[in-house]
Amino acid sequence: MYHIYGRKNFMRKFIFEFFRKIVSNGVILIILLFTFGIIGSHYIMDLDLIDSIYYAVITMAAVGYGDFYPTTAIQKMFAVTLALGGVGFLAYIFNVILTNFQERMSKYSKGVRKMRFIEHIDNYYILCGYGRVGKVVHKELNQRKQNVIIIEKNEEICEDIKEDSSTIVLNKDATEDNLIAKLAAEKCKSVIISTGDDVTNLFIVLTIREINPDAWIVTRASKTENFKRLRKAGADKVVSPEIIGGKDLYLESAKPHLLRLTVQHTTDEILNEFKIISKHGCTLENIDYHFPGIESPLSRTIKSMNMEDGKQFWKFLNNNKEAKDSLNNLYDSVNNIHSHWISGPNKKTLEELIKDLEKRETIIGKNLTDKEISELTKKEKSRE
Incomplete structure (x- = not known):
């Protein structure tokens, strides 16, 4: 079930990143060069609009059918500039595509390996959010040699977390899909939600409780008026780290x-x-x-x-x-x-x-x- 999720998520993000990079970088450069080629073909090569478009395309693509020849020095310099620019920019575009594809494939492969590793872990805690409070909770769990799956949507934060045999880091948004609910199965000791946003915490609690009614859920609440809402949503324990601290958040999660x-x-x-x-x-x-x-x-x-x-x-x-x-x-x-x-x-x-x-x-x-x-x-x- 994790592999299906990973493939769908990978394809969606790959397509989005692909178009974002191409549009923001390569396409703009190609359009500028193409415009330069049409204008130069019209004024320097003395071609009409249709022939200018045709000449710009075949020269940029380094095809050169030979039906239009540059004769003067300025025409030759223009043709050379257009050809080199076209080859260079096309090479850049293909490099962007290949680099982006390799990065995405590497992340996808790494994600699949992590999911396979999780399938073989007997007992673990899930920690959603690795901010100020999440770090304290993770430290307490780590001191007790507990297995921890950290779910954090900030990629930079994930890169700073040291992974080892007992700590797995997933760079995902816990509110996006049902992955966290699937992970909160029988092998999960407890889900600790430590993000600083009560609305996010509420959504995560609802997501887990809808699929897994037996999961033990401990969530952070920044505002006391949200305690009742989080309990009604299905949280077993609602705590305020500002009052009791990260250590007590761990102790509450370990109640079973x-x-x-x-x-x-x-x-x-x-x-x-x-x-x-x-x-x-x-x-x-x-x-x-x-x-x-x-x-x-x-x-x-x-x-x-x-x-x-x-x-x-x-x-x-x-x-x-x-x-x-x-x-x-x-x-x-x-x-x-x-x-x-x-x-x-x-x-x-x-x-x-x-x-x-x-x-x-x-x-x-x-x-x-x-x-x-x-x-x-x-x-x-x-x-x-």
């Missing part, structure tokens, strides 16, 4: 694969947690510490999936008694109850992660609200 796991254990299990989380290729995003009777937790940003981070932190604690005592005091204050925000590549991986963690520590609940956790901490406190 983001887990809040409330656990109870001492500081002795910290390193084992890191081992299990890194083993499953997941990222420990944040940790919330729940104080009894206080609904709002104390949050720490971690954003780590590297086992080396865990080893370094564990080494730091063992070499710094004050730091370890402070952390132990914090754990004692919350009765060792805290929540891990963990993002993973898919739901199945998170389920396997939970099974492994259950062998090492007490799991109180999954995706509990602050209010629910607050009630649990009150009960835990009352038992003491």
